[in-house]
Amino acid sequence: MTGAEPFVGRPIPIGSAEYDGSRFASGHTALDDWIRTIARRAEGRTARTYVVVAESGELAAYYCLATGAVARAASPRKLRKDAPDPIPVAIIGRLAVSQAFARRGIGSGLLQDAFRRIVQIADIVGCTAVLAHAIDAEAAGFYRKYGFNEFPDGTRAMFLAVAALQTVVGEPS
Numbered sequence: 001m002t003g004a005e006p007f008v009g010r011p012i013p014i015g016s017a018e019y020d021g022s023r024f025a026s027g028h029t030a031l032d033d034w035i036r037t038i039a040r041r042a043e044g045r046t047a048r049t050y051v052v053v054a055e056s057g058e059l060a061a062y063y064c065l066a067t068g069a070v071a072r073a074a075s076p077r078k079l080r081k082d083a084p085d086p087i088p089v090a091i092i093g094r095l096a097v098s099q100a101f102a103r104r105g106i107g108s109g110l111l112q113d114a115f116r117r118i119v120q121i122a123d124i125v126g127c128t129a130v131l132a133h134a135i136d137a138e139a140a141g142f143y144r145k146y147g148f149n150e151f152p153d154g155t156r157a158m159f160l161a162v163a164a165l166q167t168v169v170g171e172p173s
């Protein structure tokens, strides 16, 4: 990121955020529609959404977190050891960066923020893995960069063991 680019803040809870989402365009209509029309209604009921707002007030990016469970048979073998059926997971439900803000490290920052929050969740309740559903093959490539593995192959269900997060997240900032 160079100094010429507009400042964007850290992810904050949608409930305490004010922003203009009218120009949000991630390249995926489903992700754009969700943040515009569903996120605030879902907040605290089925998901928690965190947003990144640019200095201009424009919505730059968002992701949401939820909890869930995955059948052992649908989970990677290394997560099954000593795990119940179904296996408890934290879900990164949606994650998107508006194209005007792409390739500046914001997507990576969203994931780091999600990981920090999931480590906190796992300190309180049992949680074996992080599950993300990649919207397309490119998104699957993005998640792979951060250690996620697809299972079963071809489904774009991406898993990462919670035990691996502590090293990724490091010390709290």
Ligand SMILES: CC(C)(COP(=O)(O)OP(=O)(O)OC[C@H]1O[C@@H](n2cnc3c(N)ncnc32)[C@H](O)[C@@H]1OP(=O)(O)O)[C@@H](O)C(=O)NCCC(=O)NCCS
Residues within 6 Å of the ligand: 026, 027, 028, 031, 094, 095, 096, 097, 098, 101, 102, 103, 104, 105, 106, 107, 108, 109, 133, 134, 135, 136, 138, 139, 141, 142, 145
């Ligand atoms: C994928 C996405 C979140 C990346 O956001 P971003 O802010 O542009 O990404 P960053 O600048 O943080 O890049 C982080 C790393 O991911 C890589 N990356 C970025 N977009 C990528 C893509 N589409 N496919 C694979 N890797 C990608 C970058 O090259 C970078 O790697 P590097 O550090 O080795 O250079 C964003 O392009 C997006 O919202 N896409 C549409 C929706 C989507 O695919 N969401 C993902 C989950 S469904």
